[in-house]
Amino acid sequence: MIRTTSQELTRRSFVSSLAGTAVLLNGQGIGQAAETSSKETLVAFGAHPADVMGSCGATLLKHALRGDKAVAVPLTLGVGHLWKPKEGSFGRLKDESTAQLKTLEQANRFYTDVVQKAYAALSPVELHLLGLADSPLELSTKNIKAVVEVIRRFQPTMVLTHHPTMSLLAGHPDHRDAGELVLRAIMLAMEETFHTSPYPTAVVSRIICYGGSGDRWQSLGQADAPNVFVDVSDTATAKDKASLIHGPLFGVTADSLKQRWSRSSQPGHPHLEAFVQLRPVVVDYLRSSPGRPWLGANLLEGKAERSKA
Numbered sequence: 441m442i443r444t445t446s447q448e449l450t451r452r453s454f455v456s457s458l459a460g461t462a463v464l465l466n467g468q469g470i471g472q473a474a475e476t477s478s479k480e481t482l483v484a485f486g487a488h489p490a491d492v493m494g495s496c497g498a499t500l501l502k503h504a505l506r507g508d509k510a511v512a513v514p515l516t517l518g519v520g521h522l523w524k525p526k527e528g529s530f531g532r533l534k535d536e537s538t539a540q541l542k543t544l545e546q547a548n549r550f551y552t553d554v555v556q557k558a559y560a561a562l563s564p565v566e567l568h569l570l571g572l573a574d575s576p577l578e579l580s581t582k583n584i585k586a587v588v589e590v591i592r593r594f595q596p597t598m599v600l601t602h603h604p605t606m607s608l609l610a611g612h613p614d615h616r617d618a619g620e621l622v623l624r625a626i627m628l629a630m631e632e633t634f635h636t637s638p639y640p641t642a643v644v645s646r647i648i649c650y651g652g653s654g655d656r657w658q659s660l661g662q663a664d665a666p667n668v669f670v671d672v673s674d675t676a677t678a679k680d681k682a683s684l685i686h687g688p689l690f691g692v693t694a695d696s697l698k699q700r701w702s703r704s705s706q707p708g709h710p711h712l713e714a715f716v717q718l719r720p721v722v723v724d725y726l727r728s729s730p731g732r733p734w735l736g737a738n739l740l741e742g743k744a745e746r747s748k749a
């Protein structure tokens with residue numbers, strides 16, 4: 441892939457933390473760039489639509505409102521674990537509308553409608569439903585190609601996704617597999633020989649994983665506890681509004697949202713979204729590699745030099 445020097449400059453992202461230092465970003469967003477004029481492209485992948493919204497909905501909106509491109513990409517609809525056709529329920533909702541769902545296609549359509557309405561409340565964040573099969577989400581070459589295609593199409597400077605080891609003991613197994621699928625796809629999106637595509641190869645220089653609220657991480661003894669906190673005071677209300685459209689399906693209420701904010705709050709910052717920035721490979725301690733990929737930075741540097749020549 442050939443990038444011009446000016447693209448390199450405008451896409452330069454700022455590596456904000458090294459070696460586990462927690463960073464609180466107030467009013468700047470995780471995509472604060474070295475040059476204030478530069479724009480970021482964020483693609484946020486999640487196993488399910490509610491995961492992306494719950495983990496980073498307010499951060500995506502914050503970026504979108506400052507002029508960055510922010511795309512939410514739920515890999516699956518999660519219908520496989522939400523829809524109970526014999527019971528006539530969908531998630532926690534059981535009423536006339538859910539009793540009428542008889543086929544997978546009807547269930548997909550029913551939930552797609554809810555998801556689209558919920559994400560419309562986060563506009564101008566874009567929604568891109570990938571529609572992979574869930575429960576289980578397969579770690580297959582076919583699915584990696586589907587994710588690679590999204591990465592190549594949007595050319596994100598920053599990818600957000602599930603932490604690949606976070607839900608080893610807790611949560612839906614598709615969360616962990618979504619994280620792993622996306623990390624694999626980020627590597628393979630760089631390879632010309634992997635998957636013929638109408639889009640150019642892509643290099644992702646920054647990966648941010650969903651942090652969740654503190655207690656689960658601590659109970660799992662995770663070394664990768666949240667190390668980036670984004671202050672989303674300006675967009676928290678819009679996220680709550682969007683989450684409440686989803687509400688009846690997941691038992692989400694105004695009160696439960698309030699509790700959720702209080703769990704992730706820090707003194708002076710009542711509305712935070714927590715993340716784990718995966719460590720960049722440190723090639724030279726005194727030199728961060730803005731605009732360079734997360735892994736294999738030294739290898740790609742050689743490639744980039746050659747392609748420029």
Ligand SMILES: [Zn+2]
Nearest residue numbers: 487488491612
């Ligand atoms: Zn989920």
